[in-house]
Amino acid sequence: MALNTIDKTAKQIVMTVQDYSLFAHRAVMNAFRPPRYWVDFLMQSDIIGVGSTSIVLLSGFFTGGVLALQSASTLSAFGASNLTGRFVGLTMIRELGPVLTGVMVSGRNASSMASELGSMVVTEQIDAMRALGVDPMRKLVTPRLFACVIMLLFLTILADFFGILGGGFVTIFMNHQDGFQYMSTAWDSLRYPDIVQGLVKPLVSGFIIASIGCFYGMRTSGGTEGVGRSTIQAVVFSSVLIIVADFLLTQILLSFFAGL
Amino acid sequence: MSSIANAQGDSPQPNPSVSSRAVSGNQPPATLDAAPIVEFRNVSLAFDGPPVLQDVSFTVAPTETRILLGPAGVGKSVLLKLTNGLLRPDQGSIRLFGQEIAHMHEQELFPLRTRIGFVFQEGALFDSLSVRDNVAYQLIQERVPDDVIDTRVHEALHFVELDQTFSLFPGSLSGGMRRRVAIARALIRQPELVLYDSPTGGLDPVTSTTIIELVMKERDVYHTPSILVTHRLQDAFTLCTHRFDPDLGHMVERPKGQNDPNTTFLMLDEGRLIFDGSIHDLVHTDNKFVREFLL
Numbered sequence: 200m201a202l203n204t205i206d207k208t209a210k211q212i213v214m215t216v217q218d219y220s221l222f223a224h225r226a227v228m229n230a231f232r233p234p235r236y237w238v239d240f241l242m243q244s245d246i247i248g249v250g251s252t253s254i255v256l257l258s259g260f261f262t263g264g265v266l267a268l269q270s271a272s273t274l275s276a277f278g279a280s281n282l283t284g285r286f287v288g289l290t291m292i293r294e295l296g297p298v299l300t301g302v303m304v305s306g307r308n309a310s311s312m313a314s315e316l317g318s319m320v321v322t323e324q325i326d327a328m329r330a331l332g333v334d335p336m337r338k339l340v341t342p343r344l345f346a347c348v349i350m351l352l353f354l355t356i357l358a359d360f361f362g363i364l365g366g367g368f369v370t371i372f373m374n375h376q377d378g379f380q381y382m383s384t385a386w387d388s389l390r391y392p393d394i395v396q397g398l399v400k401p402l403v404s405g406f407i408i409a410s411i412g413c414f415y416g417m418r419t420s421g422g423t424e425g426v427g428r429s430t431i432q433a434v435v436f437s438s439v440l441i442i443v444a445d446f447l448l449t450q451i452l453l454s455f456f457a458g459l
Numbered sequence: 460m461s462s463i464a465n466a467q468g469d470s471p472q473p474n475p476s477v478s479s480r481a482v483s484g485n486q487p488p489a490t491l492d493a494a495p496i497v498e499f500r501n502v503s504l505a506f507d508g509p510p511v512l513q514d515v516s517f518t519v520a521p522t523e524t525r526i527l528l529g530p531a532g533v534g535k536s537v538l539l540k541l542t543n544g545l546l547r548p549d550q551g552s553i554r555l556f557g558q559e560i561a562h563m564h565e566q567e568l569f570p571l572r573t574r575i576g577f578v579f580q581e582g583a584l585f586d587s588l589s590v591r592d593n594v595a596y597q598l599i600q601e602r603v604p605d606d607v608i609d610t611r612v613h614e615a616l617h618f619v620e621l622d623q624t625f626s627l628f629p630g631s632l633s634g635g636m637r638r639r640v641a642i643a644r645a646l647i648r649q650p651e652l653v654l655y656d657s658p659t660g661g662l663d664p665v666t667s668t669t670i671i672e673l674v675m676k677e678r679d680v681y682h683t684p685s686i687l688v689t690h691r692l693q694d695a696f697t698l699c700t701h702r703f704d705p706d707l708g709h710m711v712e713r714p715k716g717q718n719d720p721n722t723t724f725l726m727l728d729e730g731r732l733i734f735d736g737s738i739h740d741l742v743h744t745d746n747k748f749v750r751e752f753l754l
Contacts, residue, residue: 234600319585326545327583331597331644332573334565 218418222340223410229334229341239342246311247343248350251304252357258303259358262295263287263365271374281380287366288385292397294445296359301404301441304351306434309412312343313433316416317426325417340417344409351405352398359397392456400448404441411437493521494557496652496684497542502551502561504537511537513730515551519652522682522721524674526695528734528752529727535688536580538727539654542686543575544568556651573597576645576653576683580660582637584629584644590616591625594644615643619673635666642673653677653685659694671697672710678722679703692753698722699738726752 266287274280316339319325328335363385371378415433419425495518502515511534519525527535540546541553544560553561555571563571584593592599594615595608603611616622619639629637638658645653655674659667671694677683679702689695699718701710713719724741726734728748734741744750 322586323579323581323583324585326540327577327579327585329545329569330543330572330575330577330579331600332569333596333600334569 219410219414222414222417223406225336226340226344226410226413229337230345234337236338236342239338240346243342243346244350247304247308247347248353251307251350251354254303254307255300255354255358256361258299259291259296259361260365260368262299263291263362263367264369266290266295266362267366267369267374271370271376280374280376282384283366283370283374283376284363284381284383284385285388287381288363289388289393291362291366292359292389293393294449296362297355297397297400297404298442298445300351300355300358300401301408301445302438304347304354305404305408305412305437305441308347309408309433309437310430312409312412313416313419314426314430316413317419317429320417320419321422321426335417340409340413343413344406347409348402348405351401351408355397355401392452395456396449396452399452400445403444403448407440407444408437411440495520495554496523496556497686498552498554499538499541500552500554502541502548502553504534504541504546504548504550510730512541512548512727515727515730515732517725517732517735519684519686520721521684523684524678524698524719524722525686525725526698526722527686527688527725527727528690528692528695530690530752533727534730535690535727536656539577539656539686539688542654543572543577573648574651576648576650578638578641578645578653578655578658580656582629582641584637584640586629588628589625590621590627590629590632590640593629593640594647596644597648611647612643615647616640618646618676619643620669635662635669638662638666638670639673642670646677649681650683653683655685655687655689657688657690659689659691664693667691667694668697672703674698675701675710676703678719680705695724696738 267283270283270286271280274282274286316325319328319339325335325339328338363382366385367378367381370376370381412433415429415436419429421428497519499518500516502512503510504512515538517525527538529535537546541548542555544553544555544563544565548561551561552559556574558571560568560571584590585596588596591609591612594612595603598608598611612625613622616625619642621636621639621643624632624636624640629640632640642658658670658674662670674685674687675698678685678698687695687698697710699722701712702719703709704711718738720737723737724734725732726741726749733746734744734749736744741749742753
């Protein structure tokens with residue numbers, strides 16, 4: 200009995216991964232064939248990008264501030280309190296900026312994509328769209344995917360900037376250290392590989408958020424309860440995948456740049 | 460929708476992007492011997508469990524209205540979704556406008572679907588769009604100019620007698636109004652086949668009669684072939700025993716014994732087609748299930 204359950208679950212997981220791969224492949228390939236829905240792309244860019252700006256700025260600013268607070272006492276024990284800027288800058292740009300932005304945007308947008316598309320599925324609006332001769336993958340999924348990838352890149356840059364700003368605020372007004380020194384060490388310590396790391400990760404996170412959100416939304420079944428289930432699955436899987444992808448990307452990019 | 464306006468006495472609005480169809484209610488209907496618009500041959504379908512449809516075969520001729528009867532859960536809506544390729548059969552052949560669609564790629568199906576009007580059970584209106592944008596959905600995708608869209612939406616809404624809802628959102632409409640907007644959306648592009656999925660389900664008798672009158676109007680004025688799913692016998696019989704009078708602007712009863720020859724019945728039970736024939740055959744059948752259903 201237990202073996203049967205394991206067998207069934209394993210098959211289900213493999214099927215889900217297969218379905219997701221085909222879904223993501225179709226969503227990407229649609230961009231290279233007409234019709235393209237530019238208006239929907241711009242609308243989604245506004246919803247995802249502009250709509251998420253406030254939460255990303257706030258989380259970035261206060262994360263930078265917390266980093267400065269936490270690091271100041273530790274660094275001063277080694278007589279290295281002048282390295283606070285370097286610590287905050289590198290941590291925000293290489294790790295916390297991309298990951299935090301990804302998780303915040305995932306919480307806001309993967310859930311909204313899953314619930315919006317899920318509601319459309321259970322009320323037959325997706326079938327109605329197909330019956331009217333419009334491909335829901337092209338009209339609903341592809342614009343969300345590309346809007347999310349592009350917007351997450353810009354949101355991450357904003358989060359990085361406001362994180363460093365938050366760290367500077369704490370350094371100057373709470374730790375009473377030199378602000379100029381903070382900014383100059385943050386800037387001087389930045390290297391090309393750090394920036395590449397920080398900009399590659401949001402592209403992957405954006406893809407994960409939109410593809411997982413739309414995937415679970417489009418395969419919703421079981422009425423309003425199913426919509427809730429899809430929303431939870433979308434947020435959980437996209438958040439976990441962002442962190443897993445971050446780990447793998449860090450490993451790959453560190454190895455790549457170590458060889459240069 | 461120019462043809463609809465014509466029936467209402469308005470001037471026709473020609474549009475090059477839309478195919479023409481029979482306009483006048485006086486045109487003779489095509490014979491039922493012509494090549495079928497829809498043809499099911501031994502179609503079977505199962506999901507995760509017992510078969511939903513088993514070995515179903517029937518045809519829909521040009522100008523024919525097929526009323527699909529059966530209790531809830533016997534596969535009526537599934538059959539309708541198979542007809543325009545929203546679902547695929549496990550076995551059998553489905554021909555639509557002479558083309559085999561059972562294994563057709565989704566991308567190839569989209570142009571075919573634009574020739575079909577589909578009225579969903581609960582309307583399936585896009586709740587984030589206004590009535591205008593819902594009704595004009597196909598035209599907007601085809602980038603028809605805004606002024607042409609507005610004219611045709613007004614005509615479509617006039618056809619379903621909901622002119623005042625142009626700027627409203629579906630959330631502010633009653634159940635009956637939503638169905639009528641869904642009918643306007645299905646008919647705006649002058650379809651060559653209309654599929655009605657329980658258009659009167661859950662509605663009060665007065666609103667149901669209004670909806671059935673619209674179905675009858677489309678049938679008798681434009682001779683559009685259709686499949687209508689229902690479990691309300693009253694609606695089915697009204698479609699047979701009445702006709703739409705374009706001069707009077709409402710339906711009138713046919714003389715006794717002169718039922719509509721182009722309106723015929725199908726009945727499903729547990730996924731099997733157990734009846735296919737006229738109203739006369741239906742009321743005189745020996746089939747025990749059909750007789751129980753009629754009672």
